[in-house]
Each structure stands twice: as structure tokens, then as C-alpha cells.
Amino acid sequence: MNAPVSVSERLNATGTANALELRGVSKLFGALAALQDINISVKPGERRAVLGSNGAGKTTLFNCITGDFLATSGSIRFFGEDISAFPPHERIRRGLRRTYQISLLFTGLSVRDNIYLSCVGVSRSRFSFLRPRRNDALVAAADNLVDMVHLSDERDTIVSNLSYGQQRQLEIAVALAGAPRFILFDEPAAGLSPTERRELVEILNGLPGHMGYIIIEHDMDVALRVAESVTMMHNGQIFKEGKPAEIEEDPEVQALYLGGVDG
Amino acid sequence: MAVIEDKIGAVAIEPKTWFERIPAAYWLVGFVLLVMPTFASNFVLFQIFGWTFILGIIALSLMFLGGYGGMVSMAQMTIAGCAGYMIAIFGSSAITGISMGWPWFVAIPFALIIAVLLGTLIGWLAVRTEGIYTIMITLAIAAAFFYFTRQNYVIFNGFSGFNGVLPPQLFGVDWRGPIAFYYLTLFWAALCYFAVLYISRAPFGLALQGVRDNQRRMSALGYNATAHRVAAYAFAALLAGIGGILLTWQSAQISPGTAGIGPAIDILVVAVIGGMRHPIGAFIGAFIYVILKTFALDALVALGLSGERFQLLIGLGFLVIVFWSPDGILGLWEKWKESRNKDPLVDRGGDAP
Numbered sequence A: 001m002n003a004p005v006s007v008s009e010r011l012n013a014t015g016t017a018n019a020l021e022l023r024g025v026s027k028l029f030g031a032l033a034a035l036q037d038i039n040i041s042v043k044p045g046e047r048r049a050v051l052g053s054n055g056a057g058k059t060t061l062f063n064c065i066t067g068d069f070l071a072t073s074g075s076i077r078f079f080g081e082d083i084s085a086f087p088p089h090e091r092i093r094r095g096l097r098r099t100y101q102i103s104l105l106f107t108g109l110s111v112r113d114n115i116y117l118s119c120v121g122v123s124r125s126r127f128s129f130l131r132p133r134r135n136d137a138l139v140a141a142a143d144n145l146v147d148m149v150h151l152s153d154e155r156d157t158i159v160s161n162l163s164y165g166q167q168r169q170l171e172i173a174v175a176l177a178g179a180p181r182f183i184l185f186d187e188p189a190a191g192l193s194p195t196e197r198r199e200l201v202e203i204l205n206g207l208p209g210h211m212g213y214i215i216i217e218h219d220m221d222v223a224l225r226v227a228e229s230v231t232m233m234h235n236g237q238i239f240k241e242g243k244p245a246e247i248e249e250d251p252e253v254q255a256l257y258l259g260g261v262d263g
Numbered sequence B: 001m002a003v004i005e006d007k008i009g010a011v012a013i014e015p016k017t018w019f020e021r022i023p024a025a026y027w028l029v030g031f032v033l034l035v036m037p038t039f040a041s042n043f044v045l046f047q048i049f050g051w052t053f054i055l056g057i058i059a060l061s062l063m064f065l066g067g068y069g070g071m072v073s074m075a076q077m078t079i080a081g082c083a084g085y086m087i088a089i090f091g092s093s094a095i096t097g098i099s100m101g102w103p104w105f106v107a108i109p110f111a112l113i114i115a116v117l118l119g120t121l122i123g124w125l126a127v128r129t130e131g132i133y134t135i136m137i138t139l140a141i142a143a144a145f146f147y148f149t150r151q152n153y154v155i156f157n158g159f160s161g162f163n164g165v166l167p168p169q170l171f172g173v174d175w176r177g178p179i180a181f182y183y184l185t186l187f188w189a190a191l192c193y194f195a196v197l198y199i200s201r202a203p204f205g206l207a208l209q210g211v212r213d214n215q216r217r218m219s220a221l222g223y224n225a226t227a228h229r230v231a232a233y234a235f236a237a238l239l240a241g242i243g244g245i246l247l248t249w250q251s252a253q254i255s256p257g258t259a260g261i262g263p264a265i266d267i268l269v270v271a272v273i274g275g276m277r278h279p280i281g282a283f284i285g286a287f288i289y290v291i292l293k294t295f296a297l298d299a300l301v302a303l304g305l306s307g308e309r310f311q312l313l314i315g316l317g318f319l320v321i322v323f324w325s326p327d328g329i330l331g332l333w334e335k336w337k338e339s340r341n342k343d344p345l346v347d348r349g350g351d352a353p
Ligand SMILES: Nc1ncnc2c1ncn2[C@@H]1O[C@H](COP(=O)(O)OP(=O)(O)OP(=O)(O)O)[C@@H](O)[C@H]1O
Pocket: A029, A032, A034, A052, A053, A054, A055, A056, A057, A058, A059, A060, A061, A101
């Protein structure tokens, strides 16, 4: 436990390290390079939008960060710690979370139980043989999260009976369980109505300031309201990085993306 | 295996006292089982129900792995057999040259610990595989155990195994007497049954069902799927170990044949016939199996057929069940309930909103 700690490790521990640091990350699917030499640094608390056309490699980027896939090469650091070789659950336990482009919820469970399972997953009661008591801290935490994503009226609803928009909100609550340090949102606004989009923006802007995230978002309007920096991806590569205003005005970006690849 | 997410149940936060939550059927079955010795013969108590409860416990260990974990292990009878051997070796038997004669309160825990260790080891090997490969590897382990015990004379006394393995004479009761043995097995069967039922809604059981339904999702929630599966094998081994000790006491002997390939398959048959969706299926399956095994022979002979046909009968029953209801007798029961609930006007379940 008390092994000598290098200066850089100590600095990392005190929070000067980047929340997320990708160096030369590539991912090959056979001959297809879904990611090519990706370098990204995201500071703690920073909120970043990733934009890019279909098949640009955005979801693959998330999968490599969370360990759903192992990157073919390159290194991934999370708050200074090299997590490149960790299995997904080890990365999650360090405070990383994600949502999925296509919801992966337990559709036979209620809203609260879905969130409860995610609270248990990052707690020590994972292997508990005892059922939760009425005053269980994790049950209370789950209830709080239900309120946080505006699902209080649906607390006991079975997930398969929720509307699509509500399921997307639940995905967010699941990702918020257990005090995450950094979250990856994969197109949380896709398929939502304008009202639901507004609600989503509200939820994201209401997150505690220290909680950074990357959000994949096709809708430039939503992206600009919830992120302070933007990364553009194309064909598995990073094509531009900057402040939202710069990106919007960049002629190359306009030609490639805003020009109307995606409605 | 198909994704059957609707099977994982709700986290129970009990609104009523435990007393009020017990369904009426439990009171009824519990009462009948408790007063059974007042009217049932010794043969029925010892041979039919004693054996049903024991087989039920071992099948329950498979139900726990298969139903909640999606892992079909053919080695549960092997673990039961291991516990049986250990109780003979640590405790007393007619083979005084090998049995160590430890008192029961040392021998039983040690036998169970060894069974759990074996189960954990088997789990550790088996969780790396899936579906048919899990069945193959656990079946291979069962075969290896069978041949090993048959050839090893130093520890397992080879072909003949151990006889004279008796339960302790606790409180001055002969626990192998029909009534005492009936209550002994009933007690452990009920305890194992309720333990499985309880754990299925505790974080460990819920997570196990989550891993079965969607492993990737569970990993993304911070669960270590492999560790959860191995832990499930360890818990299932405890159940199988309890069953194995009782089984050895019932027949007062343990030999390689007790945990051979045949019995290993029988446990699978029992679990499948009953249904793996609910712990009660293990005991329903065990009861049917025991009834068939006890009476089919006489029935066949009475009909002028060879008694050898018993296996054929079991096999046919198995085929029929698997063909009509992959969820066993429980599945049939549920289908019947559903059809009864159907509203003829709107043609859907009566419970629907
Ligand atoms: N598991 C996989 N196996 C093989 N190829 C894959 C796999 N996952 C993604 N790909 C390929 O990698 C490329 C990038 O896919 P990815 O899902 O990352 O795109 P995306 O930017 O998320 O697109 P979208 O906007 O449609 O979600 C695509 O060409 C895709 O076909």
C-alpha cells in the first residue's frame, strides 16, 4: 500500500491529470480502420461534444474507452491511470460511465430496480445475499436518481411500458449511479421530441459541475447548448477540435458536415 | 440462450411483515407435509418423500445455476457425490481402515467445505465456456470423478466405496428412522428452497440474472460477470453438498455409481421435467422421477413388459415434456393459468391493464 509514489502519480491523484487522455488509439475491424490514431485530452469537469457523420467511429471510440472493445493500439488514461488493458467493470468502478446508442435496459424490471442494480454494481454489496432493507442507502440513492431525471411519476413502472423518451432518460439515470467522475453519452437526444430534447438539455446542464462528459450528438443545436468544446470526427479520424463557435464557422466543417450530410 | 429479460424479478422491499406475505398455497403444502407422518407409511416417508427431497435439493442446485445463471452444469451430482464421500471419509463407515471417525460437527462442515471448493473449481473451469460447451466440460468432469473414485483405493476405496455411513445419533434419535429421516430431509429441502427463493431477489441473485440476460450491460454497471458466475457455482455446490450427504445417509453407502454419468443425467432430467423457472420445479421434477422410478417397474411387469423399459419410459416422458413445454411442468401450469385468465372478449390476459 505504501509503495513509493512518483511525483507525477501524486499530481495525478490530486486532480491535475486529464479526466481522459487518449494517445494514438486505433481500432481495426479486420481491414476496416474504425479508429485511426486518435488523440484526445479532456479536462476534469469538461463537457465535450463529438460530432461526425454515420460510421465516423464515434460509438467505436466510446467502446474502446469503456473497454467494451479493446483498442488495437494506443493508450487510454483515466484521471492519470492507464486503463487500456482493464476489463469494462474495472473501468466502471473507477468512475467512468456510459449510455448506449440503442438502450440496453432491463425491460422486465421497474424504473427504480434498474437504477438500483446500477447503484449496487459500483458498491460493495454486489455479492450480498441479503435483500435491501427499507432504509437501505442504495435504495435511497436510486430514488434520488429517479427524481433527478424527472421520472418520479414512473418510479414503479416496468421499463417496457415506458415511452421511448422516458427510456432514454432512464439510461441517463443508470449512468449517474454511484457518483461517476466522467460519463460518455451516446446520442441521448436521438429520436426525442422537441419537448423531450429541452428536458434532456435541462438534465445535462443540471449535472454537478465536477462531472465531465463526452456527448455524441448529431443535432448541432443540442450539442452547442450542452458542451463547451467540440471534436469533429470523420472516417475514424479527428478532423477538427475547438470551441463551438469556431467549429460552426469553419469552412471545412461546413462543407463536410453542416452542409447537409445529416438533416 | 434467448434474452428473456422479463424473468428477472423485482427488488423486494417488503411492505408487509414476512408473515402476511406468505401465500396461501405455502400454508397448505406446509401443513400437509408436516402432518404426513400421521397417515403415510414408512416406505412412503423414507423412500418416496425422503428421496424426493434429496434429489430435489441436488436438482435445485442445478436450477439455481441454469435458471438464474443460464449455466447448465452436469457436475452437480459429482459435487453431491464428493460431499457423500467426504462424510464417509471424515466421519465413520464400515471401512474403518480409511474413515477417520471425526465427530459429526467436524466431519459435516469439512465435507461441505470440500464440496464447495470442488464446485468453485468446476465453476472456474466452466464459466469460460458457454451453452453446449459448458455441458461438455462439466460432463467430462463428472466422468473423470467417476473413473477416479473407481480406480482409487487409497482414499475412495475403489469399486466398492463405503458402506455403513450413518447419520449421527443426535438427541437420542435415530435419524435414519423413517419419520426422523423424513423430517430431516424436509427441513433441509425447505431451508434450501427458501434460501434460493430469497437470494433470487437479493443483490447477488438479481445480478446473476442480469448477467444471464445481458452480460455486456452488467459489465458496464461495474459487475464482474465471471466472478458472479463462479460465486454462483460455489453457492450451488453448497446445496448439492447438503443433498449429497443426505443421499449417502439414506442409502448408508456411497460408491462410484452414486455419482456416475447416469445419475448426472438424471439430475438434469429432474430439473428439466420440473422446470427451471422457479425453485419449486426441482422438487416437482424430483417427485415425478421418484414415483416413476419406484412404481414404473412394477407397472411394466404387471403389463407383461420387461422392467428394463423403465429408462425408456423416463426418456419418453422427458421428450414429451421438452417437446410440449420447454419450461417443464411449471411451464404447463403457467400456460394453463394464462388460458384460464384469458378474457374471451378481448382475448388477452385478465391481469393486463
Ligand atoms: N463490432 C463491429 N464489427 C465490425 N465493424 C464495426 C463494428 N462496430 C462498428 N463497426 C464499423 O466501424 C465503423 C464505425 O462505426 P461506429 O458505430 O463507431 O460509427 P458511429 O460514428 O457511431 O456512427 P453512427 O452515427 O451511425 O452511430 C463503421 O463502419 C461500422 O460499420
